[in-house]
Amino acid sequence: MADLHFLANPARFRRFSQRVLPGLTFATVLGFAVGLYLALLQSPPDYQQGETVRIMFVHVPSAWLSMAGYALLAALGASLLVWRHPLAALMARAAAPVGACFALVCLATGSLWGRPMWGAYWVWDARLTSMLLLFFLYLGHIALSRAYDDPDRGDRAAAILALVGVINLPIIKFSVDWWNTLHQPASLMRLDAPAIHPAILMPLLWMAGSFLLLFILLVLVRTETEIDRRRLEIADQNA
Amino acid sequence: MTGFLALLSRDLRLVWRRPGDVAVVLAFFVVATVLFPLGIGPQANILARIAAGVLWCTALFASMLSLDRLFAADYEDGSLDLLLLAPWPLELAALAKCAAHWIVTGLPLAALAPLLGVAFGLPPDALMALAATLLIGTPTLSLIGGLAASLTLGARRGGALLALLALPLCVPTLIFGAAAIETLMTGEDLLAHIAILAALALVALATTPWAMAAALRQAGE
Amino acid sequence: MTGFLALLSRDLRLVWRRPGDVAVVLAFFVVATVLFPLGIGPQANILARIAAGVLWCTALFASMLSLDRLFAADYEDGSLDLLLLAPWPLELAALAKCAAHWIVTGLPLAALAPLLGVAFGLPPDALMALAATLLIGTPTLSLIGGLAASLTLGARRGGALLALLALPLCVPTLIFGAAAIETLMTGEDLLAHIAILAALALVALATTPWAMAAALRQAGE
Amino acid sequence: MAPPLLDVPLLNVADLACRRGGRPVFDRLSFALGAGELLALTGRNGSGKTTLLRALVLLVRPQAGTIVWQGSNVQDDPETWRGQLAWLGHLDGLKGDLTVRENLLGAERLRGRPAADDRLDLALVAFDLNALAHRAVRTLSAGQRRRTALARVMLTQAPVWLLDEPLNALDSAAQQAFRSVLQQHLAHGGLAIAATHADLGVPNARTLELTA
Amino acid sequence: MAPPLLDVPLLNVADLACRRGGRPVFDRLSFALGAGELLALTGRNGSGKTTLLRALVLLVRPQAGTIVWQGSNVQDDPETWRGQLAWLGHLDGLKGDLTVRENLLGAERLRGRPAADDRLDLALVAFDLNALAHRAVRTLSAGQRRRTALARVMLTQAPVWLLDEPLNALDSAAQQAFRSVLQQHLAHGGLAIAATHADLGVPNARTLELTA
Numbered sequence A: 001m002a003d004l005h006f007l008a009n010p011a012r013f014r015r016f017s018q019r020v021l022p023g024l025t026f027a028t029v030l031g032f033a034v035g036l037y038l039a040l041l042q043s044p045p046d047y048q049q050g051e052t053v054r055i056m057f058v059h060v061p062s063a064w065l066s067m068a069g070y071a072l073l074a075a076l077g078a079s080l081l082v083w084r085h086p087l088a089a090l091m092a093r094a095a096a097p098v099g100a101c102f103a104l105v106c107l108a109t110g111s112l113w114g115r116p117m118w119g120a121y122w123v124w125d126a127r128l129t130s131m132l133l134l135f136f137l138y139l140g141h142i143a144l145s146r147a148y149d150d151p152d153r154g155d156r157a158a159a160i161l162a163l164v165g166v167i168n169l170p171i172i173k174f175s176v177d178w179w180n181t182l183h184q185p186a187s188l189m190r191l192d193a194p195a196i197h198p199a200i201l202m203p204l205l206w207m208a209g210s211f212l213l214l215f216i217l218l219v220l221v222r223t224e225t226e227i228d229r230r231r232l233e234i235a236d237q238n239a
Numbered sequence B, C: 001m002t003g004f005l006a007l008l009s010r011d012l013r014l015v016w017r018r019p020g021d022v023a024v025v026l027a028f029f030v031v032a033t034v035l036f037p038l039g040i041g042p043q044a045n046i047l048a049r050i051a052a053g054v055l056w057c058t059a060l061f062a063s064m065l066s067l068d069r070l071f072a073a074d075y076e077d078g079s080l081d082l083l084l085l086a087p088w089p090l091e092l093a094a095l096a097k098c099a100a101h102w103i104v105t106g107l108p109l110a111a112l113a114p115l116l117g118v119a120f121g122l123p124p125d126a127l128m129a130l131a132a133t134l135l136i137g138t139p140t141l142s143l144i145g146g147l148a149a150s151l152t153l154g155a156r157r158g159g160a161l162l163a164l165l166a167l168p169l170c171v172p173t174l175i176f177g178a179a180a181i182e183t184l185m186t187g188e189d190l191l192a193h194i195a196i197l198a199a200l201a202l203v204a205l206a207t208t209p210w211a212m213a214a215a216l217r218q219a220g221e
Numbered sequence D, E: 001m002a003p004p005l006l007d008v009p010l011l012n013v014a015d016l017a018c019r020r021g022g023r024p025v026f027d028r029l030s031f032a033l034g035a036g037e038l039l040a041l042t043g044r045n046g047s048g049k050t051t052l053l054r055a056l057v058l059l060v061r062p063q064a065g066t067i068v069w070q071g072s073n074v075q076d077d078p079e080t081w082r083g084q085l086a087w088l089g090h091l092d093g094l095k096g097d098l099t100v101r102e103n104l105l106g107a108e109r110l111r112g113r114p115a116a117d118d119r120l121d122l123a124l125v126a127f128d129l130n131a132l133a134h135r136a137v138r139t140l141s142a143g144q145r146r147r148t149a150l151a152r153v154m155l156t157q158a159p160v161w162l163l164d165e166p167l168n169a170l171d172s173a174a175q176q177a178f179r180s181v182l183q184q185h186l187a188h189g190g191l192a193i194a195a196t197h198a199d200l201g202v203p204n205a206r207t208l209e210l211t212a
């Protein structure tokens, strides 16, 4: 017998997501079409960085979203631990790899960008380093939630970790910034925010919006998959 | 409070019966640290420059190494049930276990580090600073590691997973601990660093016991 | 020999079913390595100097973390008795466990290390040398770590002392491994170092299985 | 411990339901237990005896149902409830590196109070552990360990005993010793719930048979 | 396995003496066992049943005495002797992370031979483990684990079974299942030595009572 109590909530979620998914997909595609047009064709190459500046249109939105993603994990963790919201566990399970991927994209585009800019794929810049640590926090979350035979235990352990992690994130960021200023690597170009030209800001915001839509889309689809998987497992056990 | 002291003294007594576990951890600390001068060669200036960082990193590893079994032994022989059923807050029990861990690893590590610092050619005031920062920083490592140990209780691949969870969270302590020794060369204020380390320890003390207790209750299921 | 392969394949299949377990060890290796720049500072020239030492040290640590429970789990759940009673030499069983451990940690560590070397700014030929030395040196770590694990099993003070002695046995491997990368800068012969590492591995292979078997038999009493 | 009200059940369990690993183990389980009563849990392997015991002490979160002790729901104040409990699980919960005496004293101190020496001696005598008091538990035989764990239960003086297969590994003399300790506990107005496959030898014990 | 010589004892134990932790446990213990015979070891907790079993399989080094199997001293050729043994200790010796099936198959391969599927199925059926075959052992109840360990013993087809309290944690149905498996083993000319506090239900079993 399938566990009806458990599925009641996710079933409602599924009805909801079935309704919004088509529109969301359409909006995401449209957003990227416009955003990529603006970013790749419309905006001028940077006078200093040349065409490579276009990496930024992928790099910066993924950085933002990976940070937002961890905050989402913490919120989901809280709602699992406090309100025992069963959907929160599934959604956290779905969201963590997506956030980790965005962090990875940020790291990868950053180091590709770093090669022409700094002549090295990696330098120990503060922002780079704290993004790397955020990526590790994601890895820990993913590994922990999958380290148990009983998925519920993995979910709750990971929820606790996400809450502790989110308290720590600002502390980590602060200490890494401070560490970097302590050891000023004089020969390297600093990754200071350039005064962003409006001609670049516009496409950047479009891309950021499209990335946000993509993030939501991926999390919703993956949550559905998680629901299916959990349902199969339960059916398996009751068989 | 009686419960806290009882648990603390029981754990210390257990270690006393089995000193090898602590000895292996300290040996790891020494071996890993000695590796650097041997690998890098005897340039005194480079060695002194990296000494604090190396000692802090290896101390961090050493304390992770022994945290693996912090709750696992109790879990496997059924004593964790007794802790969970004790009529006083589980938060205190978690704290007592971390305190015992600190006494048998953090404390000897802090005592041993200046000795190793000599091998790196650190000046006397740096040796003092090293011991002081380790003394104040290692409780944070024990607490964060204890949290990771409680979260991974009953999970597969305990040890490595534990370290993967704990190490990123230990970064602030590591940075300020290692940097404190450099202040002696740059002429900055050592006390400010020690104050930050103490603040980090207090934050850990205020937050991790709750999380540990929550994680341990999960494990009892 | 069937028993050897059975034990090896059981341990490997267990891992294969859960590739996440290996991933965790590797992730831990990466995290631990990244901590050193945070402790020491980001100066590229210094980092390149200590890269080999750092990577060898974290490789040792990764081995230790996962070896800790190599036999202890079997001891505590009673499976060690079954191994002791299997109708084929216990030396082979010990070897099989170490081999499985090396395949799932040493091998991937050696493969991953060059990637991390890039972040430390190592030149391409140093990256190759790093992978080669780790490939040849990590079996020794698995064997000696396995010996320490078997000695501390059920151990009283004597076993602890022996384990303490076993750990420094890793020192030659670490030194020659870490120094091998330096030869590229000093123009010395890399192959000589690799030959020494291989010799150390053979010595470990020839001696540790007997010692492990003896220690395990003790533990079974 | 409050004066036992002999006519009112002290422990009231209503409609308890538990799941393990996604499967329901039992459902709508109800019973009440008064002072001096023993409830023997029986049933096939895997029928849920251990799960029920763990749910009663809140080690396993029940899916539904209430556990009421002396009129108040134990989930509202778990700490007080824990103070009333003595627990013996499948595992003995002893530290192999400590002696029998140290284990017993340590367990009492963990419950927040030091054990008086005379009570300790009583428990040691009851389970014939005197000769072993200073031996490390790791060097004891299986039955000697189980006896130590039972002595720990006796030492708590808690009104509610929850025991998972207490007779495991005991020889007949030790089984007899346990029976008389248990009867004494009941005679003093204590409660006990024990999962067992054998007869506990208490004349008017109540039985709850779980079905898988 | 050699054809059983029904009239000559297959296993001859003479003058065995053992010490644990500096104390003598038993001294000058002798017995002989022929094909199809069961020896039940009884005695108080700590009387040395487990020690004797472990000494017979050479896990504990005997202080004195000889163990002779089919005419040759087992200490001269421990490996052959181990090939004849099936062992069940106080602990189940199962891996919690593996399923019941994987545990059984793995144990057989550790003995140096792969188990045929039909024999595995037989053992699973005998101990009513079919429904649990693909569950991780860590999620089983105590009795379900013990049944798995017993199925492992049955699977070995070894002529000599050494069992330490085999009935521990078993419900009555499982005890019955064990009894019939044991009788089958004996009927096929096997030997068994079992430490126990309960009756094993084998009609003409011999008993050796150890005294502490």
Ligand code: HEM
Pocket: A056, A059, A060, A063, A064, A106, A107, A108, A109, A110, A111, A112, A113, A114, A115, A117, A127, A128, A129, A131, A132, A191, A192, A193, A194
């Ligand atoms: C692996 C390498 C890199 C990583 C991990 C990385 C990480 C980040 C992160 C986390 C942000 C978001 C910061 C925020 O919004 O507060 C960011 C923004 C940015 N990055 Fe990178 N970065 C890398 C390489 C580079 C390179 C090589 C450049 C080009 C010189 C670059 C240029 C920028 C720019 C222009 C921004 C936007 C600045 C802002 O919004 O404040 N990044 N990067």
Ligand SMILES: Nc1ncnc2c1ncn2[C@@H]1O[C@H](COP(=O)(O)OP(=O)(O)OP(=O)(O)O)[C@@H](O)[C@H]1O
Pocket: B221, D020, D021, D022, D025, D043, D044, D045, D046, D047, D048, D049, D050, D051, D052, D195, E138, E139, E140, E141, E142, E143, E144, E169, E171
């Ligand atoms: N940790 C767990 N995860 C999943 N399922 C479990 C877990 N523990 C027990 N179970 C299952 O729950 C059911 C009840 O187990 P429980 O241990 O309560 O049985 P029991 O009545 O105590 O049996 P026994 O007589 O063998 O001790 C069994 O089917 C068991 O397989």
Ligand SMILES: Nc1ncnc2c1ncn2[C@@H]1O[C@H](COP(=O)(O)OP(=O)(O)OP(=O)(O)O)[C@@H](O)[C@H]1O
Pocket: C221, D138, D139, D140, D141, D142, D143, D144, D169, D171, E020, E021, E022, E025, E043, E044, E045, E046, E047, E048, E049, E050, E051, E052, E195
């Ligand atoms: N590892 C050990 N070190 C020292 N003494 C031991 C050890 N194991 C057992 N003993 C002692 O040896 C004696 C025999 O123990 P053994 O385990 O053989 O008893 P047993 O007959 O199996 O008892 P039980 O019925 O409780 O299982 C006991 O007095 C015990 O205390």
Ligand SMILES: [Mg+2]
Pocket: D049, D050, D051, D090, D164, D195, E141, E142, E143
């Ligand atoms: Mg049970």
Ligand SMILES: [Mg+2]
Pocket: D141, D142, D143, E049, E050, E051, E090, E164, E195
């Ligand atoms: Mg015994």
